[in-house]
Amino acid sequence: MSRKSFRQAINEALRQEMRRDERVILMGEDIAGGKGGTSGVEEAWGGVLGVTKGLYTEFGPDRVLDTPITEASYIGAAAGAAATGLRPVAELMFVDFVGCCLDQIMNQAAKFRYMFGGKARTPLVIRAMYGAGFSAAAQHSQALYPIFTHIPGLKVVIPSSAYEAKGLLIEAIRDDDPVIFLENKLMYDEEEEVPDEPYTIPFGEANLTREGDDVTIVAFGRMVALANQAADLLQKQGISCTVIDPRTTSPLDTGTILDCVAETGRLVIVDESSPRCNMATDIAALVAEEGFDTLKAPIRRVTPPHTPVPFSTALEKHYMPDADKIAAAVRSVMAYAAKQEA
Amino acid sequence: MAERIAPITMPKFGLAMTEGTVVGWLAKTGDNITAGQELVEIETTKITNVYESPVSGMLRRQIAQEGEIQPVGALIGVVADATVPEAEIDAFIAGFEAETTRKSDDGDTTATPANTIIEVGTLRLRVQDSGNAHSGKIPVVLIHGFAGSLENWMLTQPVLAEQTRVIAFDLPGHGESSKSVGDGTTRTMARTVQDLMNTLSIDRAHIVGHSLGGAIALELAALGPDLVASLTLIAPAGLGPAVNGVFIEGILTADRRKTLEPVLSLLVHDKTLISRQMIEDMIRFKRLDGVLPGLRTLAAASFEGNRQSISLLAALENYVGPVSILWGENDEILPVANADIIPDQGMVTRYAGTGHMPQLERAGEVAERLATIVTGQDNP
Numbered sequence: 001m002s003r004k005s006f007r008q009a010i011n012e013a014l015r016q017e018m019r020r021d022e023r024v025i026l027m028g029e030d031i032a033g034g035k036g037g038t039s040g041v042e043e044a045w046g047g048v049l050g051v052t053k054g055l056y057t058e059f060g061p062d063r064v065l066d067t068p069i070t071e072a073s074y075i076g077a078a079a080g081a082a083a084t085g086l087r088p089v090a091e092l093m094f095v096d097f098v099g100c101c102l103d104q105i106m107n108q109a110a111k112f113r114y115m116f117g118g119k120a121r122t123p124l125v126i127r128a129m130y131g132a133g134f135s136a137a138a139q140h141s142q143a144l145y146p147i148f149t150h151i152p153g154l155k156v157v158i159p160s161s162a163y164e165a166k167g168l169l170i171e172a173i174r175d176d177d178p179v180i181f182l183e184n185k186l187m188y189d190e191e192e193e194v195p196d197e198p199y200t201i202p203f204g205e206a207n208l209t210r211e212g213d214d215v216t217i218v219a220f221g222r223m224v225a226l227a228n229q230a231a232d233l234l235q236k237q238g239i240s241c242t243v244i245d246p247r248t249t250s251p252l253d254t255g256t257i258l259d260c261v262a263e264t265g266r267l268v269i270v271d272e273s274s275p276r277c278n279m280a281t282d283i284a285a286l287v288a289e290e291g292f293d294t295l296k297a298p299i300r301r302v303t304p305p306h307t308p309v310p311f312s313t314a315l316e317k318h319y320m321p322d323a324d325k326i327a328a329a330v331r332s333v334m335a336y337a338a339k340q341e342a
Numbered sequence: 343m344a345e346r347i348a349p350i351t352m353p354k355f356g357l358a359m360t361e362g363t364v365v366g367w368l369a370k371t372g373d374n375i376t377a378g379q380e381l382v383e384i385e386t387t388k389i390t391n392v393y394e395s396p397v398s399g400m401l402r403r404q405i406a407q408e409g410e411i412q413p414v415g416a417l418i419g420v421v422a423d424a425t426v427p428e429a430e431i432d433a434f435i436a437g438f439e440a441e442t443t444r445k446s447d448d449g450d451t452t453a454t455p456a457n458t459i460i461e462v463g464t465l466r467l468r469v470q471d472s473g474n475a476h477s478g479k480i481p482v483v484l485i486h487g488f489a490g491s492l493e494n495w496m497l498t499q500p501v502l503a504e505q506t507r508v509i510a511f512d513l514p515g516h517g518e519s520s521k522s523v524g525d526g527t528t529r530t531m532a533r534t535v536q537d538l539m540n541t542l543s544i545d546r547a548h549i550v551g552h553s554l555g556g557a558i559a560l561e562l563a564a565l566g567p568d569l570v571a572s573l574t575l576i577a578p579a580g581l582g583p584a585v586n587g588v589f590i591e592g593i594l595t596a597d598r599r600k601t602l603e604p605v606l607s608l609l610v611h612d613k614t615l616i617s618r619q620m621i622e623d624m625i626r627f628k629r630l631d632g633v634l635p636g637l638r639t640l641a642a643a644s645f646e647g648n649r650q651s652i653s654l655l656a657a658l659e660n661y662v663g664p665v666s667i668l669w670g671e672n673d674e675i676l677p678v679a680n681a682d683i684i685p686d687q688g689m690v691t692r693y694a695g696t697g698h699m700p701q702l703e704r705a706g707e708v709a710e711r712l713a714t715i716v717t718g719q720d721n722p
Contacts, residue, residue, distance in 0.1 A: 196518070197518070197521075197631060199631060200631075
């Protein structure tokens with residue numbers, strides 16, 4: 001056990017699975033480092049943010065494939081390779097680029113098992129980074145997990161820390177269905193204790209990072225840490241929160257969400273994707289339908305506004321959910337309850 | 343003669359502890375306390391434990407308030423004679439804090455021994471080798487139980503390390519050791535302990551075994567009596583018929599906090615000792631590749647429902663060295679009634695109000711008892 005960054009945890013998961021199973025291959029733009037251009041360095045980068053560093057030199061060009069900048073072709077190739085016996089991990093770099101290859105994911109990979117009478121397996125992982133806060137502007141900052149969650153046949157994973165990332169990525173690689181694995185780009189340097197050995201975290205099992213009596217907060221990916229910061233703050237003011245990290249949006253652990261709401265009676269959902277038809281609306285609908293009797297106050301959602309992500313750092317800061325906004329939402333549902341009881 | 347003013351500092355429970363929370367003071371400011379009296383309850387991420395006063399005198403100050411988090415070694419209280427003026431105590435506190443700041447600027451000189459991975463045959467074992475290897479005293483080897491780890495000795499090891507070299511390690515299939523357990527029998531595990539001692543150039547040691555580790559200790563005594571200077575068995579398996587099959591099955595099948603908490607609660611009499619972190623650590627341990635098959639093999643080799651399929655009574659009777667057997671009267675996993683079959687009841691110490699883990703629940707008494715065994719002053 002040692003401290004590892006989110007980046008190292010993902011790298012270690014890829015490395016250990018590639019050592020364990022030679023069917024695991026990597027594909028993507030610049031994942032081998034673009035061969036270093038004219039510098040002559042064989043592995044100059046290891047991915048645009050260094051996540052795949054050292055894998056090209058260990059596993060060679062047969063298993064770490066630098067692809068042309070044509071998402072439709074290599075995501076399609078990865079889906080085909082998965083259907084015919086390999087276990088590819090394809091990297092889409094920025095999730096925003098899914099626009100170029102959505103047909104391969106939505107109409108092909110996600111449908112193989114269903115269209116081929118349950119006889120085809122598609123053990124494909126597509127990794128991509130998501131999220132704002134990098135001042136990378138509107139085409140490189142989106143949190144598009146609701147789009148994937150909407151498509152039956154895909155599993156969608158959003159790790160909230162280094163420990164979670166390693167276990168969930170190994171689970172994704174060993175899974176026989178297509179898995180979309182989304183990494184928040186602000187988290188790559190965040191460190192925590194991560195076991196050196198391989199381990200798996202099952203999909204569809206939410207993690208409670210804390211348990212409280214007053215309000216349930218559901219948060220995804222990087223928002224989990226912000227929700228915990230808000231909960232620390234609120235604890236000092238006498239409000240105790242449960243924080244749920246669902247880990248996967250598909251499958252979604254609806255049972256844990258409903259159970260926790262039944263205990264606290266109040267729900268705040270934190271989702272950094274655009275507010276219409278996102279995970280916050282999905283979970284709000286679930287609880288309104290199946291947990292209405294347990295609610296003591298209206299459900300509150302903390303999301304960005306329905307706009308493209310601004311490039312301006314000042315505007316981007318306003319755009320993003322943060323601990324203060326989460327705490328304010330929690331206080332507002334508590335205030336509602338107090339008003340009702342008065 | 344003690345110093346006129348004595349600092350009470352944040353204790354270090356186990357090697358991994360860096361800070362602790364003051365849960366509550368068990369003495370009020372102005373109370374006269376004696377050395378060994380329960381003084382303050384401290385919570386770490388791993389455990390909540392009562393800290394006993396190292397000195398006698400009047401508790402003059404509670405510096406750390408309830409709920410406050412302080413690093414190990416920080417001043418949390420002051421004990422002094424009633425005659426010491428307040429101003430002198432203020433000066434002592436100011437001086438202590440200045441000294442602490444100076445020391446921390448110098449860097450941490452009391453580095454704790456790191457865990458090392460040692461190759462033993464085809465296995466890799468995580469070992470915590472602490473204490474003084476040149477004390478001239480026989481070393482101690484601590485063997486944890488089923489689904490445990492070397493961390494089960496976090497309150498025992500530091501006390502013994504003041505006396506001699508102390509080896510705690512993760513058995514195969516546990517902690518951060520290799521997850522391959524072979525046939526999973528206590529005999530195979532005992533051979534691994536033998537190999538480990540050999541690798542560490544230890545030809546004779548005081549062997550302390552807890553639970554399934556107690557059965558392994560007995561196997562080791564049968565395998566190589568010369569290796570074993572003394573046997574201390576804490577709530578051991580292998581003696582008596584009963585085991586709580588619900589616990590074994592629960593460890594194997596429960597994988598979420600809600601289902602695992604009642605299982606782990608069987609370990610202790612005081613259920614508040616099972617912290618959120620302990621449950622999380624068990625969940626994380628069970629997620630590691632190879633852990634579940636290993637635990638299943640180990641369980642199948644020694645337990646069958648509510649019965650133990652192993653008996654090491656003969657090994658106990660054949661062993662000629664000193665034996666101490668410590669058992670909690672409220673053990674919910676290996677019931678204390680199992681101890682009734684031990685022919686020499688003089689060996690057995692029973693602790694009231696204590697569950698399956700006396701080395702946590704009666705940490706002070708157990709560590710002290712072990713220290714007397716190590717120093718040859720034990721008189722059972």
